Amino acid sequence: MKQHLPTVWSLLTRTRPMWGMIPLRVMFGVTIILQGLHRLVGVREQGSLLGSLSHEWQLLVVILFSVIEIVSGLMAIPGFFVRLVGIATVVEMTVAIFFERIPLDYSGSLQAQMLILAIGAMMMFSGAGRHSIDHWLACRHLTRHPSKKWELYCLAETPYTKWWE
DSSP: OOOOOOOHHHHHHOOOSSSTHHHHHHHHHHHHHHHHHHHHHOOOOSSSHHHHSOHHHHHHHHHHHHHHHHHHHHHHTTTSSHHHHHHHHHHHHHHHIIIIIHHHTOHHHHHHHHHHHHHHHHHHHHOSOSSSHHHHHHHHHHHHSOOHHHHHHHHHTSSSOGGGO
16 A cells, blocks of 8 residues: 655645644733733823823723733633633733724834734634643533534544644
């Protein structure tokens, strides 16, 4: 029986959703944890939405955004409810970009926040990947409650499947 040897082109263009999410999740988590800590310890910028609010509302918004970022980062690193982390990050970064960064015209911070917004959207749509708590929970759910939908989900995330060849 002749064994199929992959060509260079097929090796370069083949995609598998297993390993790529790990460094992205870890760096995304670390980045938004640091951003949340920076915001919490934070520098108060005047001239943005936060500057126009009363002192009590400023404090509440800063604490809320900081807690969302820190908790989301801690959940993203091991891959726990990453789709919810993505939704929370997209909403929070959209508010931060349109009501804080654009009025202040901070191009460097704006670019970083737009990148975090894009990564959050990608995580919202794609999930955590194979090596995550989410995948483990999905496969555990399959063993307790067999269903074709969950079986296809776990099959699509395995390393040697025809779906990703």
